Amino acid sequence: MTTRVLPAVADPDAARAITALLGQLPDTEILAPAGDSTALVDTLARLAADAPADLPEVVLVHERIGPVPALDLVREVALRFPAAGVVLVTADRSPGLYSAAMDSGARGLVGLPLSYEEVAQRVQSAAAWSTGVRRHLGQGGDPPHGAGGTVVTVSGAKGGVGTTVTAVQLALAARASGRTVALADLDLQAGDVASYLDVRFRRSAVDLAAIQDISPRVLQDALYAHDTGIGLLLAPAEGERGEEVTDRAARQIVSALRGRYEVVVVDCGTQMNSANAAAVEMADTALLVVTPDVVAVRAATRMVRLWERLQIRKPEETTTVVNRLTRLTEIQPALVERITGTRVARTAVPAGFKELQPVLDAGRMQDLEARSAVKQALWALAGELGLVRTEESDGDRPGRFRGDRGAVGLRRTRRKH
Known part of the structure; x- marks a missing residue:
């Protein structure tokens, strides 16, 4: 099964680094990165309305995405698109941030600098969770559109x-x-x-x-x-x-x-x-x-x-x-x-x-x-x-x-x- 991953990264260099690393993961389809919070939400909303089955299983949100703060964006994506597993990419590995990210609806954190093992583990875990949610809510694997009102x-x-x-x-x-x-x-x-x-x-x-x-x-x-x-x-x-x-x-x-x-x-x-x-x-x-x-x-x-x-x-x-x-x-x-x-x-x-x-x-x-x-x-x-x-x-x-x-x-x- 192919896992679709949508990175949300503002910095072009960071986007290239994340995309290159994701490209090494087996059975992974990388969607075009979203350059800001508005582009991310618009992309997900468009997919939810036009082709719900094409919603990515995993959304990677970089800590410096902007203009919406990363944790607020994680919360919004988790609320509007509950079948997408959101992973926060951050240099802050403190327990406080981890707790705040989990409270916002993230399915995991990936630390900076990036490592193949950690990215692979978090993406795989979030994708498995997303698949389970879609199977439960979507009746037979069809994902709910999740766009809300x-x-x-x-x-x-x-x-x-x-x-x-x-x-x-x-x-x-x-x-x-x-x-x-x-x-x-x-x-x-x-x-x-x-x-x-x-x-x-x-x-x-x-x-x-x-x-x-x-x-x-x-x-x-x-x-x-x-x-x-x-x-x-x-x-x-x-x-x-x-x-x-x-x-x-x-x-x-x-x-x-x-x-x-x-x-x-x-x-x-x-x-x-x-x-x-x-x-x-x-x-x-x-x-x-x-x-x-x-x-x-x-x-x-x-x-x-x-x-x-x-x-x-x-x-x-x-x-x-x-x-x-x-x-x-x-x-x-x-x-x-x-x-x-x-x-x-x-x-x-x-x-x-x-x-x-x-x-x-x-x-x-x-x-x-x-x-x-x-x-x-x-x-x-x-x-x-x-x-x-x-x-x-x-x-x-x-x-x-x-x-x-x-x-x-x-x-x-x-x-x-």
Whole structure:
């Protein structure tokens, strides 16, 4: 049996050394090395979605992989792809690191400098474990896809562009279609999700910040079960406490939510910090909400360039949503796409102050009427992003959400701009 090994190494010299050593192992197929944490997770996610049987049995994570710290990356891979055996390559052989690696989900450690015997032993052990897990979970050897739920982050180019309205309506649309949904507010200093959904709840994301291993029970205690069926993870009432949610905590929170819910929508607000930057990096889809005016488009361009410089997200991997679009607006979606270098969503959202104001004042965003043009557009956007389950996917009549007879069909609501 051939063992597939995927190295994750940032340094080219180290990658060549590891690849050369792996090439000496019998019955081993070496996949193209991933140069950073994003490339590794993207590769595994693509294989999980397209060809689960081709997922590598062993993933080697070098201690200097970056930009995500190695232990955090080990934890994320172990949570999202539980049938892959993760081995950490490190110069630190201390008991403390060994314990931390095992707690993160690693199946073993390989010390630096590398030795053939140790690499062979660890790869063989991790591969045997992976094969056993796949046989047990995959029924006959087919590996489970292990990718978990879909994570969508919603960020605003600037304040007042409709970030939270977009995040809330996407979550409502996904839930109305029958999916399990979590809505996390990582606008940690000024989050308004609680106000938009008329919620008063003491617990917040801060309650998960100091927890090393977020169990399902701990996560459940921190979530507010909203009447709509959405699980809410709120921003802290005291904005200054948002600093307690570090990038590492955010990664654990998003991973835990992904493992429990089919759809996870994260409101990242308009101010970037380490926590929501980590969420954007982990997201399957990163949305950037912009209004069709010069100031907002310039702000969106700055945000996109910032994400690129910090290796958070590439422009072409970002989807821009144009909000409050009218036919008379000079700045149209095609121009926004050209200026920002992002992909602009086909579904644009029209201006709708009058229809939004009553539900915003009442804190009842869930009561926005089905005939609202804003709701129709945002729910169509949810369909475009693949967040909703439609009757077509279940072999029934296409174009209408399951579980919400009042919703307008996707085919009917999708407009051209």
